[in-house]
Amino acid sequence: MQYSRGRRRATGPASAPRVAEVFTAERPRDPQREARRRRGPFRQITDFAAASGIGQKAGIVLAATGLVLTVTVPVTGPVMAGQEPGQAASVVSAAPQPEISAAAGARIEFSRSPVVTQADPDSRLKQLLSAQSAGAITRAASAGTLGAPLAAMTTVSTFGYRVSPITGGSGDFHRGVDLVAQCGTSVLAAAAGTVTFASWDQYGGGNRVVVDHGNGLKTTYNHLSSFNVTKGQRVSRGDVVAFSGTTGASTGCHLHFEVDVNGEVVDPTGWL
Structure with missing residues (x-):
């Protein structure tokens, strides 16, 4: 009886190819991500418009038309030391504006101090005479x-x-x-x-x-x-x-x- 010197070929079923194991860092969980996903893109745009001061109605129009909205908030505060002129400040805070209400049909008047210059002597004389005899x-x-x-x-x-x-x-x-x-x-x-x-x-x-x-x-x-x-x-x-x-x-x-x-x-x- 002769024996084959070659290595015996496996007769069992072929094993599945190995897959290289890839390890990735786990992304930090965003607690608001699932909430935004459930609201959908339409609700996200309207919420953004309302938070930006544009108004919910405008946000609905933007969402319905599929427009992408970009809002730029100007910086009106003083330029800090080391900050280049025109450079946006890192933190912008705005004081809340009080709401003003008036009854329907109310008369609203605006008063301002007259601007008088040396080049307008008639205005100066009129202001002088109107203030006193x-x-x-x-x-x-x-x-x-x-x-x-x-x-x-x-x-x-x-x-x-x-x-x-x-x-x-x-x-x-x-x-x-x-x-x-x-x-x-x-x-x-x-x-x-x-x-x-x-x-x-x-x-x-x-x-x-x-x-x-x-x-x-x-x-x-x-x-x-x-x-x-x-x-x-x-x-x-x-x-x-x-x-x-x-x-x-x-x-x-x-x-x-x-x-x-x-x-x-x-x-x-x-x-x-």
């Missing part, structure tokens, strides 16, 4: 609120007591300032207002224009050669109201300019 306004507050009644200002006679240029007597009270002006020079409104008088003045002012600026403040322009406005007319600062002359109690062409506060004349230089 003209008589209570100090010289420091009124200075510069009225515009020049002539394009070029040169004073030849100041406000107050003086020697009368007509009679030569002392003790004459000058009610305004006399300004150099050739006859026919344009006379300008010192501020916005309403013309209350444009006629002949029987007390020596000759042709006279009076402009009322409100709250007890008026300006007057005297010895005019002619008028450019009528009574009741509304004028703006710088409008030509008349032309200078030498009518009335006058010794030559000039403009007599007055400022009247609550019926009493005051030094015009305190307002110019």
Whole structure:
């Protein structure tokens, strides 16, 4: 009997191929994952929209249309040390805003402080007059609120007591300032207002224009050669109201300019 020197081939059934064992790190369990999976993508989008402040209705529309929503929250707080300008802060916190309710049909008004600049003298004058009577306004507050009644200002006679240029007597009270002006020079409104008088003045002012600026403040322009406005007319600062002359109690062409506060004349230089 001969024996085969070769190794005996197994006659049993073939064994299954070995599978290499792969070990992976276990992912940390997300306690909200199963809850989100049960809600589905539609509910996830609407919840996200509501939490983002967009609104649940908008979230439903987004979910229904299949749109992907991205929300960027701007950083309005101060830039921290070491943070580049424009770089988003790592933590953003916003204080909750109070809810404001009103009855149906309620009237809601918004008030704000007026913005006044040196380039807007009419607004400054209006604010000054609306806050108090003209008589209570100090010289420091009124200075510069009225515009020049002539394009070029040169004073030849100041406000107050003086020697009368007509009679030569002392003790004459000058009610305004006399300004150099050739006859026919344009006379300008010192501020916005309403013309209350444009006629002949029987007390020596000759042709006279009076402009009322409100709250007890008026300006007057005297010895005019002619008028450019009528009574009741509304004028703006710088409008030509008349032309200078030498009518009335006058010794030559000039403009007599007055400022009247609550019926009493005051030094015009305190307002110019």
